[in-house]
Amino acid sequence: MKAFSTVVVAGFMLLTVWLYTSGASNGKVDYPEGYRQWTHVKSMVLLKGHPLYETFGGIHHVYANTKALAAMKAGKSYPDGSVLVFDLLEAKMGNNAIVEGARKVVGVMQKDSRQFTETGGWGFEGFKGDTRERVVQNAKTACYSCHTSQKENDYVFSTYLK
Amino acid sequence: MKAFSTVVVAGFMLLTVWLYTSGASNGKVDYPEGYRQWTHVKSMVLLKGHPLYETFGGIHHVYANTKALAAMKAGKSYPDGSVLVFDLLEAKMGNNAIVEGARKVVGVMQKDSRQFTETGGWGFEGFKGDTRERVVQNAKTACYSCHTSQKENDYVFSTYLK
Numbered sequence: 433m434k435a436f437s438t439v440v441v442a443g444f445m446l447l448t449v450w451l452y453t454s455g456a457s458n459g460k461v462d463y464p465e466g467y468r469q470w471t472h473v474k475s476m477v478l479l480k481g482h483p484l485y486e487t488f489g490g491i492h493h494v495y496a497n498t499k500a501l502a503a504m505k506a507g508k509s510y511p512d513g514s515v516l517v518f519d520l521l522e523a524k525m526g527n528n529a530i531v532e533g534a535r536k537v538v539g540v541m542q543k544d545s546r547q548f549t550e551t552g553g554w555g556f557e558g559f560k561g562d563t564r565e566r567v568v569q570n571a572k573t574a575c576y577s578c579h580t581s582q583k584e585n586d587y588v589f590s591t592y593l594k
Numbered sequence: 595m596k597a598f599s600t601v602v603v604a605g606f607m608l609l610t611v612w613l614y615t616s617g618a619s620n621g622k623v624d625y626p627e628g629y630r631q632w633t634h635v636k637s638m639v640l641l642k643g644h645p646l647y648e649t650f651g652g653i654h655h656v657y658a659n660t661k662a663l664a665a666m667k668a669g670k671s672y673p674d675g676s677v678l679v680f681d682l683l684e685a686k687m688g689n690n691a692i693v694e695g696a697r698k699v700v701g702v703m704q705k706d707s708r709q710f711t712e713t714g715g716w717g718f719e720g721f722k723g724d725t726r727e728r729v730v731q732n733a734k735t736a737c738y739s740c741h742t743s744q745k746e747n748d749y750v751f752s753t754y755l756k
Contacts, residue, residue: 468756472634472655474694481690493634521755528643530692532636532755562756593683593694594630594724 455512456544461557463564464540467517470495473504474593477523477530490536491523494590500543501592509586512553514543516588535561541579541588551576552587617674618706623719625726626702629679632657635666636755639685639692652698653685656752662705663754671748674715676705678750697723703741703750713738714749 456462464470473494478485496504500514517540522533538559545553556575558567568574579587618624626632635656640647658666662676679702684695700721707715718737720729730736741749 469633471631472657475637475653475655476694477639477653477685477692479690479692485690491637491639493637495634523639528641528647530639530641532638 456542456547456555459547459555460566461540461542461555462515463559464495464497464515464517464538464542467495467497467515467519467538470497470517471501473501473516473590479523488520489523490520491530491532492518492520492539494518496592503586504588504590504592510543510554510588512543512545516541516590537561537567552579552583554579554587618704618709618717621709621717622728623702623704623717624677625721626657626659626677626679626700626704629657629659629677629681629700632659632679633663635663635678635752641685650682651685652682653692653694654680654682654701656680658754665748666750666752666754672705672716672750674705674707678703678752699723699729703737714741714745716741716749 473496475491475493477491478489480489482489495517497513497515499511500516503510503514517538519538520536522536523530524533540555540557540559542548542555542557543553544555548555551571554576556568556571556579559565560567576587579589582589585591635658637653637655639653640651642651644651657679659675659677661673662678665672665676679700681700682698684698685692686695702717702719702721704710704717704719705715706717710717713733716738718730718733718741721727722729738749741751744751747753
């Protein structure tokens with residue numbers, strides 16, 4: 433009986449650790465600490481005249497944490513705990529070159545299939561510039577509505593640049 | 595005496611390991627295996643009309659290995675074994691966006707102050723596209739001559755984008 437109790441307690445402890453490490457905090461997307469050290473997936477520049485210029489104009493880099501990268505490379509659906517970052521910087525044009533300017537927003541997709549049931553299992557958030565200020569009012573209309581076009585790729589637009 | 599011999603042998607072994615791990619192979623810059631998993635430092639786009647367009651036109655990403663990244667962040671000179679990669683891709687323009695195309699060249703700077711004495715302690719090389727084909731004929735005139743402008747930064751142009 434004592435052994436059984438120990439197993440139950442250990443089980444709860446593991447569950448707590450699992451919830452803590454793979455779950456978003458109270459239904460909110462976590463700030464992706466240290467993402468600049470994650471793997472760089474790909475980049476793109478949106479210029480004036482692009483339909484998404486108002487929101488996403490500039491140069492953006494996509495970064496993936498270990499879980500997300502493995503799923504992306506394997507072409508599989510993303511496990512809980514996967515995080516993708518869309519790091520949007522100003523694109524400063526001049527002298528026939530485009531250089532990176534200030535950070536505009538740190539966009540985040542965090543997979544937590546238990547918490548984000550309304551948006552494909554992904555939480556969507558944007559953090560303004562270099563701050564922790566949240567900018568997404570309604571993830572369903574502001575993010576998910578467009579990402580649904582990528583349902584076959586588990587709602588992810590990016591593919592890894594080898 | 596036996597203890598002394600052991601120390602000497604151990605010393606030589608360590609030296610061999612050190613030479614093997616931090617030195618370029620026979621005065622040639624090594625292909626930077628796995629650099630796509632290194633830290634992404636910054637990016638830039640060179641467009642038609644830029645003075646370096648012929649050689650470096652496209653979108654490039656700079657990656658740093660652990661040694662190089664630490665030195666870059668600290669603003670110190672780069673220790674032997676530091677490697678920086680200049681990953682040049684085609685920049686495909688269309689619909690008011692620039693997307694990444696095929697890889698043009700993988701440019702590499704590898705620090706080895708014993709072997710590359712003529713070019714500031716750095717070896718310079720370029721590998722064509724996704725191949726291992728070397729494209730730099732004369733590192734001194736093709737690379738170093740321009741990098742000397744950055745002598746104060748140990749010949750490195752890039753700074754880390756936080």
